Amino acid sequence: MKRLILALILLLLILHQDIWWWDRIDPVILGFMPIGLAFHVFLSILTAVVYWLAVKYWWPNDVDVADHEAAAPRNSGAEL
Amino acid sequence: MIPLWVILGYLIVLLLLGFASNRVSQATQVDYFLASRGVGPVMLLMSLFGTTMTAFAMVGSSGEASQTGIGVYGLMASASGIVHALCFFLVGVKLWAFGKRRGYLTQIEFFRDRFESDAVGLLLFPLLVLMLFPYLLTGVLGLGGCISGVTVGAFPELFKSTNGAVPPWLSEGIIVGVVLVYIFVGGVRSTLWVNAFQNVLFMGVGIVAMFVIAEKMGGLENATRMAREKNPSLLKRSMDDADKPRYEAAMAAYEAKVSSWKETKVGPPPRMPHKPGIDPLDWLSYMLIPLSVAVFPHLFQYYLTAKSAKAFKLSVVGHPIFVMITWLPCVLLGVWFVTGEINGHPILPPDTDPNKVLAMGIKNTTGPLLGGLMAAGILATNSLDAQFLVLGxxxxxxxxxxxxxxxxxxxxxxxxMGRAFVVVIVVLTYIVSLAEPRSVFKLGTWCFSGFAGLFPLTIAAIYWRRATKWGAIASIVAGGAAWIWLFRDSDYGAITDYHVAGWMPVAPIVAVATLALIVASMVTAPPGHATLGKFFRVGTAN
Structure with a gap:
């Protein structure tokens, strides 16, 4: 799954370089968004979907720190 | 006067949030600077998003879109959505875990510990402060200018020299004064609450403004149709054939003005016409700029406020959507304002200053209430509070x-002591802002490239066991030297379209910093086992 998600993130970065629509206005999506803008709005939504997959299936397993593993408060005996 | 009252109301809400947050605060450093490491997913998303969205998001994006067109969305917004959230995922979560295990309060504590070196901290401290300060200053000057712009004509008797507008010394004083009060009493918790309120405000106002203004222009479709007829280049990323004659005429007029200006040197130099379109290499190298969010000290501080690693999940997924909601209206409005007409009259006069496109466009198309709310929304796009606090x-x-x-x-x-330092930094920033150092805006944009130059160091510190103290020092020195050399070569930022072999300066800075890090790490002794044990699991590869 990690490889698939890495590949999807790489795909996002490649899709971002959308040179294929560099010189185009049409089609105008929803009647007001030229394709060069609509595609990047779609890319923002796609990014959220890919990152949802990332946090669901590629969440690091060494980052959950329980309170007892945390560093002791500094100056714990100092006056307040 | 209505916009002024709306802004005053907005500032009062900020103060109230500051005092309210003080009621749940504890008298400890970890509470004042890190909200006792107890921030949940929603507030973390709000604070990370609010801090990455500077005044550029509203004012800058509309101004840039009025010149460059819809490509600005991809250049800055969708790229930021991809890169920022990736930084939260790959950098923020890990740093939070190190911070909680080791009890860090600052970024430099982490780097000192990871690289077993005081020298790394000594090198980083002045660098981070020197890069953060111009960024801070641009915020104060920009927001002060915004209040002055909105209040033109409001006090004709009181402020004659500024056409009745609140003068910058007062508007900037009000801004830093309000921020100082709420961060002094509420610390980072007040900034979290304020950020949440500000995000709701500027996202909500942006969307409402887009629909209200489109309606006045005859609908969304009609607004885009007018742009297509008047300046089709703004709807794509290259110069349209229809726009070439106008651009060539504008360039000829500019060259004539420049030669006459060179003879007299009276007044400011003429402004060069913007060439429509975006260069694909600029587009590619611009992707490196958002890497700076992995290095900003104020974002590091926000990472440490999280209650748990899981709290980051919402930020990673929600950030690209929040960026979209904020930027889409601003980019469209920027294009529509410079090309649109209402009842046969252009919304803006020709050659309107890009920085004034949003404010003037809203003023000319909507009522004073929405104008005031939009001004408050612009004021909301700042991260001054977090920057003041992290410097303290x-x-x-x-x-x-x-x-x-x-x-x-x-x-x-x-x-x-922390509070005292915050006060000193705020007062110092205000004093420097009184000198109106407008050139700082040029420096401000270069600072993003400088922060991005520290990205290789940050990522290596987290993921590369072989990264050594000498690698870190070499990376900081080489990246810093490349930054200084290129900044000088660009005539201290005066050459605004400065490039190195077609690339934006951030690309060679990141490349040099990466190379120095790798070479120096490989030729020096690896970090000790004790250090590696603190930051890497036993048996993991690089």
Whole structure:
């Protein structure tokens, strides 16, 4: 799954370089968004979907720190 | 006067949020600077998003879109959505875990510990402060200018010299004064609450403004149709054939003006016409700029406020959507304002200053209430509070506490010291802003490239076991030297379209910093087992 998600993130970065629509206005999506803008709005939504997959299936397993593993408060005996 | 009242109301809400947050605060450093490491997913998303969205998001994006067109969305917004959230995922979560395990309060504490070196901290401290300060200053000057712009004609008797507008010394004083009060009483918790309120405000106002203004222009479709008829280049990323004659005429007029200006040198130099379109290499290298969010000290501080690693999940997924909601209206409005007409009259006069496109466009198309709300929304796009606070934290913990010894101070003294540093930094920023150092805006944009130059160091510190103290030092020095050399070569930012072999300066800076890090790390002794044990699991590869 990690490889698939890495590949999807790489795909996002490649899709971002959308040179294929560099010189185009049409089609105008929803009647007001030229394709060069609509595609990047779609890319923002796609990014959220890919990152949802990332946090669901590629969440690091060494980052959950329980309170007892945390560093002791500094100056714990100092006056307040 | 209505916009002024709306802004005053907005500022009062900020103060109320500051005092309210104070009621749940504890008198400890970790509470004042890190909200006792207890921030949940929603507030973390709000604070990370609010801090990455500077005044550029509203004012800058509309102004840039009025010149460059819809490509600005991809150049800055969708790229930021991809890169920022990736930084939260790959960098923020890990740093939070290190911070909680090791009890860090600042970024430099982490780097000192990871690279077993005081020298790394000594190199980083001035660099981070020097890069953060111009960024801070641009915020103060920009927001002060915004209040002055909105209040033109409001006080004709009181402020004659500024056409009745609140003068910058007063507007900037009000801004820093309000921020100082709420961060002084509420610390980072107040900034979290304020950020949440500000995000709702500027996202909501942006969307409402887009629909209200489109309606006045005859609908969304009609607004885009007018742009297509008047300036089709703004709807794509290259110059349209229809726009070539106009651009060539504008360039000819500019060259004539420049030669006459060179003879007299009276007044400011003429502004060069913007060439429509975006260069694909600029587009590619611009992707490196958002890497700076992995290095910003104020974002590091927000990472440490999280209650758990899981709290980051919402930020990673929600950030690209929040960026879209904020930027889409601003980019469309920028294009529509410079090309649109209402009842046969252009919304804006030709050659309107890009920085004034949003404010003037809203003023000319909507009523004073929406104008005031939009101005408040613009004021909301700042991260001054977090920047002031992190500088106070750094001076307290990275300098005084680190070198004088933690045991010499009680918790109460440390808290007082932190607050005192915050006050000193705010006052200093205000004093410098009075000199109106407008050139700082050029420096401000270069600072993003400087922060991005520290990205290789950050990512290597987290993921590369072989990264050494000397690699870190070499990376900081080489990246810093490349930054200084290129900044000088660009005539200290005066050459605004400065490039290196077609690339934006951030690309060679990141490349040099990466190369120095790898070479110096490989030729020096690896970090000790004790250090690696703190930051890497046993048996993991690089």
């Amino acid at each position: 934290n750094m001076f307290t913990n990275d300098i005084v506490v680190h070198y004088a010894g933690r045991d010499r101070f009680s918790e109460k003294q440390l808290l007082r």
